[in-house]
Amino acid sequence: MTEPQKEYWRWEEYHRVLSEGNWKNKDLITAGVDVGSVGSKATIMIDGEVYSWAVRRTGSNSPDSAQKVFDWALENTGLKPGDIKYTVGTGYGRVNVPMANKAITEIACHAKGANYIWGPSVRTILDVGGQDIKAIHCDETGRVTSFLMNDKCAAGTGRGMEVFADLLKIPIEDIGKASLNVEEEPPPVSCTCVAFAKTEAIGLLRKGWTKEKVLAAYTRAMAVRMANLVNRVGLEKEFVITGGQSKNVGIVSRVETILGVKTLPSPNWREGGLDPMLAGAIGAASLAKSLYLKSKGT
Amino acid sequence: MFVAGIDMGIQTIKIVVLKDGAVAGRAKAHSGFEPTKAAEQALAEALKTAGATRADVALVFATGSGMEMAPDANGTVSMMGADAKAGVHLYPDARTIIDVGAEEARAVRCDERGIMMDFVVNERCAAGAGTFIEAMARALEVKLEDMGPLSLKAERASPINASCVIFGESDVVTLIHRQESKPEIARAVFDAMADRVSSMVHRLGVNPQVVLVGGVAKDVGFVESLKRKLGTNVLIPEYPEYAGALGAALIAQGKAKGAKPQ
Amino acid sequence: MIVHYGYVDGSGEYFIVVDTDRCNGCEKCVQQCPQHALELVTEFIDLEDKTVVAVTEEHRKKILYTCAECNPAENMTPCIVACEKGAIRCIWKPL
Numbered sequence: 001m002t003e004p005q006k007e008y009w010r011w012e013e014y015h016r017v018l019s020e021g022n023w024k025n026k027d028l029i030t031a032g033v034d035v036g037s038v039g040s041k042a043t044i045m046i047d048g049e050v051y052s053w054a055v056r057r058t059g060s061n062s063p064d065s066a067q068k069v070f071d072w073a074l075e076n077t078g079l080k081p082g083d084i085k086y087t088v089g090t091g092y093g094r095v096n097v098p099m100a101n102k103a104i105t106e107i108a109c110h111a112k113g114a115n116y117i118w119g120p121s122v123r124t125i126l127d128v129g130g131q132d133i134k135a136i137h138c139d140e141t142g143r144v145t146s147f148l149m150n151d152k153c154a155a156g157t158g159r160g161m162e163v164f165a166d167l168l169k170i171p172i173e174d175i176g177k178a179s180l181n182v183e184e185e186p187p188p189v190s191c192t193c194v195a196f197a198k199t200e201a202i203g204l205l206r207k208g209w210t211k212e213k214v215l216a217a218y219t220r221a222m223a224v225r226m227a228n229l230v231n232r233v234g235l236e237k238e239f240v241i242t243g244g245q246s247k248n249v250g251i252v253s254r255v256e257t258i259l260g261v262k263t264l265p266s267p268n269w270r271e272g273g274l275d276p277m278l279a280g281a282i283g284a285a286s287l288a289k290s291l292y293l294k295s296k297g298t
Numbered sequence: 299m300f301v302a303g304i305d306m307g308i309q310t311i312k313i314v315v316l317k318d319g320a321v322a323g324r325a326k327a328h329s330g331f332e333p334t335k336a337a338e339q340a341l342a343e344a345l346k347t348a349g350a351t352r353a354d355v356a357l358v359f360a361t362g363s364g365m366e367m368a369p370d371a372n373g374t375v376s377m378m379g380a381d382a383k384a385g386v387h388l389y390p391d392a393r394t395i396i397d398v399g400a401e402e403a404r405a406v407r408c409d410e411r412g413i414m415m416d417f418v419v420n421e422r423c424a425a426g427a428g429t430f431i432e433a434m435a436r437a438l439e440v441k442l443e444d445m446g447p448l449s450l451k452a453e454r455a456s457p458i459n460a461s462c463v464i465f466g467e468s469d470v471v472t473l474i475h476r477q478e479s480k481p482e483i484a485r486a487v488f489d490a491m492a493d494r495v496s497s498m499v500h501r502l503g504v505n506p507q508v509v510l511v512g513g514v515a516k517d518v519g520f521v522e523s524l525k526r527k528l529g530t531n532v533l534i535p536e537y538p539e540y541a542g543a544l545g546a547a548l549i550a551q552g553k554a555k556g557a558k559p560q
Numbered sequence: 561m562i563v564h565y566g567y568v569d570g571s572g573e574y575f576i577v578v579d580t581d582r583c584n585g586c587e588k589c590v591q592q593c594p595q596h597a598l599e600l601v602t603e604f605i606d607l608e609d610k611t612v613v614a615v616t617e618e619h620r621k622k623i624l625y626t627c628a629e630c631n632p633a634e635n636m637t638p639c640i641v642a643c644e645k646g647a648i649r650c651i652w653k654p655l
Contacts (some may be wrong), residue, residue: 104604129467143606144561148575152567152621153423154464163464193570195424195433195463198400224567232564232573232651290607375617418628422570422655461621462569494622 009224012267015054015072023051023079030072030282030292031084033066033100035091038130040065041281042073044084048289049254050116052077066097086292088284104287107136107147112278112286114240115142118264123236126226126255128245130158136235137227142283143268153193156225158244160194161251162216167198168211179219179250181212188221198223215250223254230259240264242276300350301357301554303434303547304337304371305380305540309400311337313344314543315355316551323348331366338369339429359550361542363402375395378406378417380545385509386412387536387548393505396524396532397420397541398495398514400428400540405499412548418501424463426494428514433463434487437470438480446519449484456482460490484519499528511534511541561605564651565615566623572654574624574632576615576639582647585611589639591650595619595626598639613648614619 021030028047030163034040035058043053056070058065066089074081081099089097090109097103120140127134132151150156154160155173163171186209191197201214209217230239239261245251246266267273274282301324305312311333315323325344327336345352360368361380368374375383377397385395386408396405401422419428424433435442456478458469466487473483491514499508507531514520515538525532535541566575580603590598590613597619603610619626619628632650639648 108604131468146562146564148564150568151459153569154462155570157464159464159468191422191570193423193463195429196422228573229568232575233562287607294607294630418625420571424570461567497622497625501628 008285011058015075017051017052017076018050023077025085027085028289028292029079029085030108030285030288031070031087031099032286032288033070033087033089033091033097034279034280034284035066035089035095035097037092038079038206039277040069040091041067041278042066043278043281043285044073044077044079045282045285045289048286049173050274050282050285053274053281054106055226055277057273063092063096063098066095069101070099075197085123086288086295088288088291090280090284091294101288102291104284106280107134107144108135109280109283109287110242111136111144112142113281113285114138114276114283115140115241116286117267117274117276117279118238118240121238122240122264124230124239126230126239126241128156128158128226128241128243128251130244133157133226133229135233137233148229148232150229153191153192155197156222156229156245160222161245161248163198164201164215165192168215170211170215173247173279175215176247176249176251178212179215180253182210182216185220186213186217188224189217192221192225209284219248219250220254222264223251223258226255227258230255235259235261237261238264240266240276242266242279246276299555300345300348300355301359301547302341302344302355302548303543303550304341304358304360304362304365304546305370305542305546306333306337306360306362306368307399307542308363308402311340311362312540312541312543313340313348314540314547315344315348316547317348317350317505318524319551321544322350322536324543326539333364334367334369337367338393341369342530351447357550359466359546359553361546373553375546375549376414377542378404378414378419380542380549381511382406382414382545383412383548384511384541384545386410387544388541389507389509389533391507392533393510394499394502394508395541396495396499396508397512398427398510398520403427403495403498403512406501406504407502416502418498420494420498425461425466425482426491426498430463430466430491431514431517431520433467434470436492437451437467438474438483438487440480440484440488445484445487446517449479449488449519450481450522451498452479454480454482455486455489455510459487460493466490475483485523488519488523489527491520492527495524496527504528507533509535511535511538513539515539561603563614565620566651567621570655571624573651574627574653575651576623576627577649577651578613579607579647580610580612582645583612583646583648586644587613587614588642588644590612592638592642594638595628597623597626
């Protein structure tokens with residue numbers, strides 16, 4: 001592989017301001033900034049309601065990325081940085097968000113954000129990133145009750161899926177559909193280790209298996225791995241999948257089948273919805289509100 | 299008296315034939331799609347070198363992950379047991395034997411008789427096994443056999459992910475794009491391998507002398523990094539990949555004392 | 561909050577599991593761990609920063625080797641024995 005690592009989605013930078021928001025009479029303006037390894041997101045909330053947001057690629061300097069996405073979220077809102085009462089920063093690793101009053105772990109923010117996007121019925125979140133998988137169980141307020149992250153092994157991650165997309169020469173955006181293009185679901189590959197599964201796949205192709213069948217067998221094994229992690233934290237409806245693999249229909253349908261639970265559909269930002277990639281920033285802004293109120297003694 | 303040891307490795311089959319306790323013949327073959335047949339051919343080859351026929355062999359013991367598929371074996375021994383036996387035979391002071399193969403790695407703690415006392419295994423995960431180095435060599439577009447000498451030219455290395463071949467590969471691609479030199483990247487690969495293997499060994503305790511066997515022991519880059527990571531000297535026999543087969547043959551030797559050839 | 565430290569890979573599942581609601585930061589488990597794999601960290605829980613135990617970053621991805629000597633599959637490990645609050649347990653499932 002000679003290209004730099006690509007994140008699974010087609011990355012588009014954008015920012016939006018909701019026209020209905022009227023901050024002039026409101027006091028409780030908070031912000032959340034989430035600096036991820038690939039994308040940075042920021043949200044402005046008025047009294048706990050999302051008002052504007054921005055999504056940009058993370059550059060090589062994360063404080064700089066935080067500043068840029070924060071400024072972009074403020075653009076066209078008429079707000080100045082001084083109007084923000086409390087900002088929470090979050091993101092990948094020990095990230096530095098210079099304008100944050102407090103840094104909070106991405107897990108707490110992600111769960112809170114999912115609670116906002118899908119509502120208080122969400123209890124189980126499977127977040128599949130490029131190089132890790134997180135399984136989160138939360139309560140009706142978006143408070144995390146159980147959490148597990150697997151970043152030791154590529155099986156089930158976006159990167160693991162890219163390896164097979166490269167091997168089978170199928171574009172990554174078609175990989176989900178291709179894996180479902182089989183008459184009968186084959187048994188999963190016997191090795192969950194992606195490196196060994198690749199060797200196994202080459203053997204299967206030599207035996208005459210179609211690309212789609214090999215992909216189905218591999219995707220099934222990856223879905224089993226993901227379902228396993230969800231069961232560790234405890235599966236409870238409603239269940240949502242976030243992160244790059246949420247767009248892989250082959251993964252989503254198999255995880256749903258294995259767990260026996262359907263996921264809630266994800267809003268689409270092109271249709272004006274709150275994209276789940278904003279969950280961290282939304283959760284951060286929401287927690288910013290709670291912390292601000294707490295500091296005021298209310 | 300002739301005995302033979304067969305190591306049915308996942309990628310490579312190794313045979314050692316002993317005549318009165320000394321190595322008289324060695325052979326290896328790719329496991330391929332028909333490992334039993336490959337082992338038969340390799341055994342015939344090793345016997346020819348030893349000047350023996352199949353009928354001369356008193357006992358054949360098999361080891362390795364494919365040991366059940368060995369042709370006409372009289373018994374099997376665990377890889378850990380075979381490694382311990384071979385290690386102490388080659389170096390009487392050996393007490394920690396590390397075996398790094400293509401797809402698995404293990405470490406064994408043994409006593410002065412070569413009896414295994416404790417062991418730790420890395421299996422079903424390519425990180426910390428030869429596959430890790432192979433994959434990185436491909437990503438670097440360097441021949442596998444050139445990786446070691448290349449890495450020795452480097453004086454430093456940026457760390458790469460050691461816990462997974464796939465993540466390690468991503469890190470190598472990143473380093474290539476950052477235009478780090480090939481020697482430094484090669485060294486990063488071996489440092490990562492050594493990190494994973496030494497974590498495994500530390501669980502047993504590093505008791506001198508430490509012996510390294512298995513195919514990967516032939517790689518000078520890995521050996522350097524491992525010595526650095528363990529902070530001890532590491533002894534490597536002349537034919538490290540044959541250690542398992544040698545151990546199986548030695549154990550066969552022990553059992554065959556007194557038995558007559560068929 | 562239940563936090564799982566460790567991993568799943570081709571060889572099995574290995575986790576040290578901490579219940580941050582029960583943990584009172586007494587450090588008894590930290591002192592008993594023969595591998596020094598535990599430490600106190602600050603977790604943001606219920607709008608507050610709480611001091612609780614965690615597995616060190618260094619050990620999380622090699623927990624199989626770290627804990628093997630204590631053998632969580634068969635034994636009550638020293639960390640579990642030391643905890644008076646039942647805040648720590650092990651999940652050990654080699655294949």
